[in-house]
Amino acid sequence: MSQSWLVASGKGGVGKSMVTAALGMALAKRKMQCCCVDADLGLRDLDMVLNMHNKVVYDMLDVARKECKLKYALINHPQYGNLSLLPASQNGSSKSLDGAEYSRIIEKLKKRFAYVITDAPAGLERGLRNLIPASDHCLLVVTPDDVAIRDAERVLALMDEEQKPRPLLVVNRVVEDMVVKDEMYSPQTVANALDVPLLGYVPEDRAVLSAMKRHECFMEVDCPAAQAMDRICQRFLGEFVPMPVIRKKRSFFGWVQA
Numbered sequence: 620m621s622q623s624w625l626v627a628s629g630k631g632g633v634g635k636s637m638v639t640a641a642l643g644m645a646l647a648k649r650k651m652q653c654c655c656v657d658a659d660l661g662l663r664d665l666d667m668v669l670n671m672h673n674k675v676v677y678d679m680l681d682v683a684r685k686e687c688k689l690k691y692a693l694i695n696h697p698q699y700g701n702l703s704l705l706p707a708s709q710n711g712s713s714k715s716l717d718g719a720e721y722s723r724i725i726e727k728l729k730k731r732f733a734y735v736i737t738d739a740p741a742g743l744e745r746g747l748r749n750l751i752p753a754s755d756h757c758l759l760v761v762t763p764d765d766v767a768i769r770d771a772e773r774v775l776a777l778m779d780e781e782q783k784p785r786p787l788l789v790v791n792r793v794v795e796d797m798v799v800k801d802e803m804y805s806p807q808t809v810a811n812a813l814d815v816p817l818l819g820y821v822p823e824d825r826a827v828l829s830a831m832k833r834h835e836c837f838m839e840v841d842c843p844a845a846q847a848m849d850r851i852c853q854r855f856l857g858e859f860v861p862m863p864v865i866r867k868k869r870s871f872f873g874w875v876q877a
């Protein structure tokens with residue numbers, strides 16, 4: 620049975636596009652048919668994160684306005700044949716997308732792909748609200764800070780209003796030694812504050828940005844963020860993968876760091 624997932628956050632810049640792209644790649648590596656949808660209209664970026672920006676011809680708005688067929692707007696990933704992208708438009712805004720048209724597109728995609736993962740725009744405006752009815756589940760992405768947590772609470776309230784299942788949580792940009800020193804909330808503390816199940820956390824990792832500069836996705840590099848996203852993908856698929864415990868590591872001289 621195909622599933623549509625909405626990757627949302629409330630607060631901007633917390634890593635929704637990074638999580639969408641990485642989960643899409645991790646699923647495709649496991650031979651799952653997966654389509655990433657960029658619903659951040661006017662601020663297209665998923666094509667860049669997936670390094671597919673040179674291939675964009677048509678976009679989601681062209682399809683919604685019936686100016687092109689869905690199949691012509693879909694782009695295949697150059698290395699992972701199971702991964703496709705429906706890019707956002709560079710013009711307009713998320714409000715330009717009619718909710719009913721979006722739902723029609725998602726229903727069509729679900730006939731072709733096992734997983735349809737939509738990267739939502741930041742904020743709580745109509746742009747996000749239009750996407751909720753067509754989404755079976757939601758992945759909530761937060762950074763471990765009070766602002767991101769408060770904004771995520773608003774997304775949870777919206778999902779409740781629409782009677783959607785409780786989202787799963789990904790805590791991004793976790794600095795493990797700050798957690799150990801009690802300078803940052805632990806991923807489980809964030810999950811408890813929001814009262815949502817923790818799917819996993821992704822550490823702050825310079826490889827995410829350096830891969831982007833090389834026009835690669837960090838999932839192609841063996842780095843802590845890619846390993847974390849891989850574990851998240853396994854749990855997403857229902858496998859039991861223990862959550863790494865963040866604690867001081869023992870060195871020859873005693874306890875040092877996470």
Ligand SMILES: Nc1ncnc2c1ncn2[C@@H]1O[C@H](COP(=O)(O)OP(=O)(O)OP(=O)(O)O)[C@@H](O)[C@H]1O
Nearest residue numbers: 631632633634635636637741792821822823824827
């Ligand atoms: N775990 C991480 N370690 C280091 N950098 C990261 C990590 N996650 C995300 N970033 C960086 O943070 C920035 C914001 O990430 P991203 O674009 O995925 O956020 P977003 O929630 O989609 O933003 P927006 O709300 O603007 O769409 C990017 O430059 C990305 O490379």
Ligand SMILES: [Mg+2]
Nearest residue numbers: 635636659664
């Ligand atoms: Mg984004």
